[in-house]
Amino acid sequence: MTVSVMAFTRDLRLADNPALTAAARADTVIPLFVWDPHILGPAGGNASRLGFLLDSLRDLDAGLREAGGALVSRTGPWARTVIETARSAGATDIHLAADVSGYAAARLGSLRRAAAGTGITVACHPGITAVEPAAVRGPGGGAYQVFTPYFRRWLAARWRRTLPAPARIPLAGGITPGRLPRLSDLATAPRAADALPGGESAGLARLAAWSAGHLAGYERRHDDLAADATSRLSAYLHFGCVSPLALAAEMRARPGGAAFVRQVAWRDFFCQLLASWPDAARRDYRDRGNDWRDDPDGLAAWQQGRTGYPVVDAAMRQLAREGFMHNRARMIVASFLTKDLYVDWRAGAAHFMRHLVDADVACNQLNWQWVAGTGTDTNRHRVFNPTLQARRFDPAGEYIRRYLPELAGLPAAVVHDPDPATRRQRGYPEPIVDHREAIAAYRARPRS
Secondary structure, three states: OOOOEEEOOOOOOOOEEEEEHOOOOOOOOEEEEEEEHHHHHHHHHHHHHHHHHHHHHHHHHHHHHOOOOOOOOEOOOOOHHHHHHHOOOOOEEEEEEOOOOOOHHHHHHHHHHOOOOOEEEEEEEEEOOOOOOOHHHOOOOOOOHHHHHHHHHHOOOOOOOOOOOOOOOOOOOOOOOOOOOHHHHHHHOOOOOOOOOOOOOHHHHHHHHHHEEEHHHHHHOOOOOOOOOOOOOOOHHHOOOOOHHHHHHHHHHHHHHHHHHHHHHHHHHHHHHHHHHHHOOOOOOOOOOOOOOHHHHHHHHHHHHOOOOOOHHHHHHHHHHHHOHHHHHHHHHHHHHHHHHOOOOOHHHHHHHHHHHOOOOOHHHHHHHHHOOOOOOOOOOOOOHHHHHHHOOOOOOOHHHHHHHHOOOOOOHHHHOOOOOOHHHHHOOOOOOOHHHHHHHEEEEOOO
């Protein structure tokens, strides 16, 4: 009787999971999730992300039980724990999804070294991206550095077929599933009150409901801050609750789907960049010679949503409340930190990673670099004027009032930039910098 290990990482689903499909060809399977202390440390302060992960694992376990199996939960160093679990059950192979970060590459290397000489094979499969990084290469064989030509090749690439969930995933004999931890075991802070529930079931339900009501108008309304018309599927994609390929394939042919699928391609674009150069998670992709300011007070005001710019503060309060931020707002607040305050993008990216449920290394770090002017975009003079952006994408001020209760009741003509008397009366701060002066100083700085 053959036994396979399915090592779940960022592919917490049954449908269109090539690694799981391959593992399920064995007579019995060990569907394994390892709680690695190396991962739990950085995530320990983010109760919303850990809560989403726990939701996802419980939903995965329920699906596996319906198919005759169960999720096996173990704690310990990842590679060693996977190998020990495989050897204890006499497994002949281990299956997992290929990932793109430097950590994922190191993890896979550790697993292959641990498996050497044991007779256990390690097989990687697609599933983290819609189109695999190696399937779309630039003219010289490397990663694309510009999105538009990448997108053309991405659309023309041969997409693999989507896979149904395996009908049967029988659990290997003698294996005790173990208990999933409680959120209180992992985090001391409370979960954000408005955080989305995790799991494949919740993700697919959200996709169905959102696409029925918003997909057709996505291109026209996705930047509307108050409408909240974006899919909010980013966390489901990050944890692999929803297959990016199945998502793109389904949306591609539907009215309004082209603009949405383009966003899936942006995610793949950043993944292929990170796979090519993992250091982009912490180093400038293009060194512009920035001499970033050390401004702890400005950084703290930005983090707390107390900059005096209502749209910036509303976005930062949304992040704290929901573990999520609207994509247009992410660009506005990133521009404010790196251009108005001239604070290193890494400080902003780290704050996002601490609070976002969808904190994906490739998308988070490389989007920050795109705005900061150190990434793939060569236009370092691009600036998002927060007040003009708010008037354009939140003209009635609904988004601002939703997250800044101290400005509730102010009319649209005032809410984007209240006068000093109104600010004092409502306990809302004056702007910590003058945008026009700050950007003039930014543009005057010598850089390569």
